Amino acid sequence: MPILINLDVMLAKRKMQSNELADLVGITAANLSILKTGKAKAIRFSTLEAICKALDCQPADILEFHEHP
């Protein structure tokens, strides 16, 4: 998929653990792992909003478009 998820980078910048973010967002660690590894087919606006709120960032900081990944 040409959409890349930079959640790892943002987590490292904020010095936050995946489990902590999962708790803050209200999703399971397994679902967050699906998102981080790029296996997710879609993301709900509510989840994106919660992630942005928890990491204090913009959607563009997490999502990136690459035509040839």
Added chain:
Amino acid sequence: MRKLTILKSLVDFIWIITCIPLIPILLFFAVYIFINDEAISLFINSGDGAMDFSSVWTKVFLILLFVLIYVVIYCVYLFRKTLRTFQQRKPFSTAVIDNFNTIGKLLVISGISFSLLVFSYKLVFKAKFEISLGVTPYLGIVCLGLFFLVLSEVFKIAKTAKEENELTV
């Protein structure tokens, strides 16, 4: 899920009462018609009695008929297997899609083959050129086969939708 239980029981009943005994019986007659020509009269009604039972073509025709019956029996077996998967609450598994696809293809092939066989039987053995344009059982088998093929496609779409739903975070 009571409807599924009823359907499974009915298919099991058909399988035990009809399909299982038919397998050895047809196998026996497939060999026996080459030993005793009179056995052919059990399957083919010659009517005026002018039919030649010793002809190789009669035997070939019967063997082809047996093969087609075996194909239909295999379809019943696959359908039973699919119903078992439904009972295990795995309706969107690859096995279900593959089974429906195989059943559909086999039923379409056997429906067309049955009609061609009956057409050639009437042409060769009864010297009658007959084409039935109405609702025939063979047309029903072809329609059933196409229905299973469509069902297979629908299940494939549903499986993709389910996977996408599961991978939505």
